[in-house]
Structure formats: C-alpha cells, structure tokens
Amino acid sequence: NAGVMQNPRHLVRRRGQEARLRCSPMKGHSHVYWYRQLPEEGLKFMVYLQKENIIDESGMPKERFSAEFPKEGPSILRIQQVVRGDSAAYFCASFTQSGESTDTQYFGPGTRLTVL
Amino acid sequence: KQEVTQIPAALSVPEGENLVLNCSFTDSAIYNLQWFRQDPGKGLTSLLLIQSSQREQTSGRLNASLDKSSGRSTLYIAASQPGDSATYLCAVKGSSNTGKLIFGQGTTLQVKP
Numbered sequence: 001n002a003g004v005m006q007n008p009r010h011l012v013r014r015r016g017q018e019a020r021l022r023c024s025p026m027k028g029h030s031h032v033y034w035y036r037q038l039p040e041e042g043l044k045f046m047v048y049l050q051k052e053n054i055i056d057e058s059g060m061p062k063e064r065f066s067a068e069f070p071k072e073g074p075s076i077l078r079i080q081q082v083v084r085g086d087s088a089a090y091f092c093a094s095f096t097q098s099g100e101s102t103d104t105q106y107f108g109p110g111t112r113l114t115v116l
Numbered sequence: 117k118q119e120v121t122q123i124p125a126a127l128s129v130p131e132g133e134n135l136v137l138n139c140s141f142t143d144s145a146i147y148n149l150q151w152f153r154q155d156p157g158k159g160l161t162s163l164l165l166i167q168s169s170q171r172e173q174t175s176g177r178l179n180a181s182l183d184k185s186s187g188r189s190t191l192y193i194a195a196s197q198p199g200d201s202a203t204y205l206c207a208v209k210g211s212s213n214t215g216k217l218i219f220g221q222g223t224t225l226q227v228k229p
Contacts, residue, residue, distance in 0.1 A: 033216060033217070035219075042205070042219045045218065048216055059216070093217075097213065097214070103147075103148055103165060103213060104165055105217060106162075107152075107159045107160040107161075107162075108159055109159040110158075110159050
C-alpha cells in the first residue's frame, strides 16, 4: 500500500501565475486534509475534504485559494494569482474511519512552492 | 480556540543524554495527541499517538505522556543519538475523530556526536 503521494514535490511560480498541487491519498482513504507550513512557522490547517465534499475550509484564505477532491482522481489545492507570501510547504494528509489505525492522519512528503 | 505551545524551541545536547520535550495545549477537550518527527525538507513521520483516555505510550527509546487535565504532554527520548536530530512536532486533534490537527511550533533538536 503506497503512502500518501504529492506532486510536484517542488513548484516554482512567478507572481500572478496559478499553482496546482496534487495529493493522492492512501488506498481506501476518503478523507483528505491540507496543511500549510510557512517559513519559520508551524503547520496550519487549511481545509478538510471528503470525496466530492468540502467539510471544513475554516483555515483556507477566502481569496485565491480553492480545493477539491473529486470522485475519481487526486485532491487538488489550487492557488490563483500567487504572491510571494504563498511561498511555503503544503502538506496533504489522508485518513480513514475503517480498518486499523483509524485515528492517524498519514502525511505526504509535501509540495514546496516558491513564488518568484 | 485551541493553542499548542512547545518548549524549548531549540535544544542541543551531547550524544547519550536523556531529554524531555514539552508540549502544552489550552483546551483539554481533545480526541488525541500525536508526536511527529520532521527532518529538514521532508514530510512528517508519526512517532507516538496517545488517545485522550490514555496516560502514556512507548516506542523503543521514546515515551510520551499525556496529562489532559493540566493540558500537558512530554516526549522523553532516552540515550539520544545523532540520528535523532530533527524537529519534533506535537499536535492535538479536537473533539472528534475526523477533526483537524492543531500543531505546535516544534522543537528543533540537535544531538552532537
């Protein structure tokens, strides 16, 4: 069972461009969380999704950021018109409510976004 | 609003020392508490998870305790090794199993040979 996969691992964008970050959860996991780690700061929750539904987006900026987790395919975190302050590491975690280890969120390796 | 604090922010010790990392949280209504390790430029590795009904968990040289009533957890590392050098993150999950994790700022540990 492969772990949580994120791509790209590194992404460079110029100000004003769009960034798309992908997260493939562990097999059988239907819950996905996105977290952001700004330089010199701790990880902060952004959004929690289940298949085709956004459950909690209280940590996501209201402008320019959106997330989806379609029925088929990976979860996508989309940042429009990026600014330098968006430079950070973005981590995805997946979770299941069935089977063993149901209380643990499994983290991917992260996508490091650099905005020039 | 739940806040998680970790002390110290950084720690440097000689190899072989036993050490304690501290984590405190403001709201005792948690589902569980988890300790992670993060190596530079890498993702998070789960070390220990303590359910709200538990007092401690052990894995090898690591022991984590939880005192929910006082809002504290400690991670004890025995006989530290250079390979233990990393940032250690404490995270609490709110009152439901599907809740988000709220992280502390982390303690960056350096173990010198």
